[in-house]
Amino acid sequence: SNYGTSLAGYIVEVVSGMPFEQYIEENIFKPLGIEHSTFRQPLPEALAPDMSTGYTYKNGAFKEEKFELLNGMAPAGALSACATDMARFMIAHLQNGAYGDARILKEETAKFMHSRLFGHDPRINGNAHGFWEFGYNDLHLIEHGGDTIYFHSQLALIPDKNVGWFVSYNTGPGGSREQLFHAFLNRLYPASSPLAELKPSADALKRLKKVSGVYGVTRMSYTKYEKIASLLMQIKVMPTKEGTLLVKIPGDVRQYVELEPLVFREVDGQGLVVFKEDGRGRVTVAFAGDVPHMALLKLKWYEQPMFHYLIIGLCVLLFVIAALGWPLAALSRKICRRKVEGNPAPKAARWLAGLMSGCFLLFLILLAASLSNTDEVMFGVPSLLKVGLVFPLVAGVLVIGVAAFTFLAWVKKYWYGCRRLTYTLILIAGVVFLWVLYFYNLLGWRL
CATH class of the missing domain: 3.40.710.10 (DD-peptidase/beta-lactamase superfamily)
Structure with missing residues (x-):
């Protein structure tokens, strides 16, 4: 390594x-x-x-x-x-x-x-x-x-x-x-004999399903922000109707056939993959002969990149509603001279949620800009990232205020039920997004 x-x-x-x-x-x-x-x-x-x-x-x-x-x-x-x-x-x-x-x-x-x-x-x-x-x-x-x-x-x-x-x-x-x-x-140095042709066994499907899933590599950062690279390093293992095993890795797709239980050989090559079970008979890890310096860990559903992509997408949607939708609605009311709420608390609640969401969105923008500079990412820490990591911490403090206003919104019945529900979802998005950032070492300067 x-x-x-x-x-x-x-x-x-x-x-x-x-x-x-x-x-x-x-x-x-x-x-x-x-x-x-x-x-x-x-x-x-x-x-x-x-x-x-x-x-x-x-x-x-x-x-x-x-x-x-x-x-x-x-x-x-x-x-x-x-x-x-x-x-x-x-x-x-x-x-x-x-x-x-x-x-x-x-x-x-x-x-x-x-x-x-x-x-x-x-x-x-x-x-x-x-x-x-x-x-x-x-x-x-x-x-x-x-x-x-x-x-x-x-x-x-x-x-x-x-x-x-x-x-x-x-x-x-x-x-x-x-x-x-x-x-x-x-x-x-040709092989002394042709590679033996393997055909899928009739009862292979059950074992193929056992090893199927999403895997992640052990060769990654565990304690620093570079862990975010694991979002791009998922390996999908799935059975085919022909009884072979399809392995999708970034930039490549390979097909394997069962050599013996939990051992597979590449259909058109000599590469081997070995799967291992834990004490309860569950497949938890795979080892590939092509990459002896790492292992492939079977990911739980909440560890899989696609699950995190879904979470991030939903959170961003709610953050955009809070950061842009509510301010635009307030501006529309002002332009149209509609009646403004007498109680200032609901207005403060909306602005606090909007500020929290804006911090998260600004962080994502700075993160994307940082990661687009390949040289800085590979050979140092992007300066934009150092600045951007301030915003999740600020948002984390604001989440506490949003949680307090969420409680008040339901107790004192701010807005209609649908708007209270939206506000609650924005709070949940803030909390969940903080968890995602923590998972990828993006809370604080873990550089």
């Missing part, structure tokens, strides 16, 4: 007493003859001309992007390297720490680094030390992929064949790196 790599970098600094960048240069780069790579940000003047430009593809054209500064999670993702330098690094690993007369790791350390550290299930790929296991066409590989916004890379080693693979893309989502790698492996 990025966090694990960053933590390891910090440990290196504490133990060595020198900056991580300097330690790597003296103990890894120099022995391997690596001269065109660095963890330093921004790039040193001597290396800047070597840097590839990252691109985005918009409106039918490629747009050049600036150098990405990974301030928040460096050294994870902060290495700028060329393919020839990565080749030296891979050769050192394939030779268990040695490169020519130089050595960056003891042989036993390198072998230990390449071995399995942890696996969710023995039937699927696990995690090595800094690498992920990858089984394909009877081969055992170790690999690691990496992504920034504009660059998408993959490094893989086949120790038994003394082969290393490295590819990097400077635009797009980088999905074709896997297709390219699989084509390479199929060409040079």
